[in-house]
Amino acid sequence: MSNYWSTLVQLPDTLMTSRRLRFSDRLKAFYTGFFGIPGGSKILEIGCGPGALCESLRRWYPDCDITGLDLDEDFISYAKSRVPGVNFIVGNAEKLPFPNHSFDVTISNTVAEHIDHGSFFGEQLRVLRPGGVCIVLSTRGSTHLPAPCIAEESDFERDIWRRVERHFLETKDNFGIGKFAMNEQELPQIMEKMGLMNIETGYISIDLTPDCTDPETASEIIESWRANDIDAVKMLRNLAGDEVGEGEIARLIGLTEEKYRRRLGLLGRERQWDCEVVQMMAARGTARG
Numbered sequence: 095m096s097n098y099w100s101t102l103v104q105l106p107d108t109l110m111t112s113r114r115l116r117f118s119d120r121l122k123a124f125y126t127g128f129f130g131i132p133g134g135s136k137i138l139e140i141g142c143g144p145g146a147l148c149e150s151l152r153r154w155y156p157d158c159d160i161t162g163l164d165l166d167e168d169f170i171s172y173a174k175s176r177v178p179g180v181n182f183i184v185g186n187a188e189k190l191p192f193p194n195h196s197f198d199v200t201i202s203n204t205v206a207e208h209i210d211h212g213s214f215f216g217e218q219l220r221v222l223r224p225g226g227v228c229i230v231l232s233t234r235g236s237t238h239l240p241a242p243c244i245a246e247e248s249d250f251e252r253d254i255w256r257r258v259e260r261h262f263l264e265t266k267d268n269f270g271i272g273k274f275a276m277n278e279q280e281l282p283q284i285m286e287k288m289g290l291m292n293i294e295t296g297y298i299s300i301d302l303t304p305d306c307t308d309p310e311t312a313s314e315i316i317e318s319w320r321a322n323d324i325d326a327v328k329m330l331r332n333l334a335g336d337e338v339g340e341g342e343i344a345r346l347i348g349l350t351e352e353k354y355r356r357r358l359g360l361l362g363r364e365r366q367w368d369c370e371v372v373q374m375m376a377a378r379g380t381a382r383g
């Protein structure tokens with residue numbers, strides 16, 4: 095169908111590593127408490143990307159039937175190769191390839207803001223059984239403060255990022271990324287307007303400070319930043335291949351890897367207090383019974 099997201103916006107490793115932290119078992123009590131998904135449900139995740147939320151849903155709801163759908167075929171291939179026990183399918187949220195009333199739960203994370211509200215919610219209401227649950231998750235602002243050894247930039251790096259900045263902005267415009275963004279007040283209002291009932295919202299603040307966690311989680315957090323930064327460099331081949339040469343990309347990757355090697359080397363020896371704090375919003379409504 096397409097692969098613009100996984101080649102021009104966020105590569106699979108960036109999403110998989112960062113989302114695994116957002117849907118880790120440490121946060122299970124909040125999510126499962128809010129979701130209220132009954133055992134044996136048929137769950138559809140819309141815009142599942144590389145499959146991190148489906149992977150957690152599989153662990154948290156072992157007796158549920160879980161399907162992950164995304165427009166991007168490369169994400170779906172990636173998800174199929176890494177997340178067992180889930181049906182992954184390429185498809186469009188605006189024209190879901192399922193009959194009416196075929197799911198008990200629809201769920202999505204950071205997808206609603208990219209798709210026209212009428213078709214996004216209209217299609218979910220069509221495939222939900224009466225009384226079924228629609229859950230929308232989205233990130234609401236976050237803090238990211240890298241350690242000095244990661245943040246420092248050479249003139250070479252500064253020059254490249256300045257040269258390519260417009261390509262990132264153009265891609266956002268060209269693909270309508272974030273075009274249908276809703277603030278914390280608008281999301282529940284729109285869900286209600288679309289016909290969902292009993293709307294509830296909830297928030298969780300996810301603290302990803304490596305120095306304040308166990309060594310395994312600390313490494314996972316730093317690895318997710320590394321994947322994000324390395325993917326941003328690799329994406330230059332697709333976004334700005336005419337402007338940035340292979341030699342520059344290789345040098346940039348080498349510099350980035352070196353920064354993260356230094357950061358990992360400091361773990362447990364010298365605290366850096368670098369952090370990422372993500373605020374996650376969850377909204378939930380039910381289809382008319």
Ligand SMILES: C[S@@+](CC[C@H](N)C(=O)[O-])C[C@H]1O[C@@H](n2cnc3c(N)ncnc32)[C@H](O)[C@@H]1O
Pocket residue numbers: 099100109110113140141142143144145146163164165166169185186187188202203204205208209
């Ligand atoms: C910000 S990413 C989030 C991916 C995943 N939910 C996660 O949290 O890692 C948005 C996702 O929505 C998908 N997407 C965008 N428009 C779509 C559509 N019309 N139908 C299905 N998926 C769509 C993109 O391909 C991408 O995977």
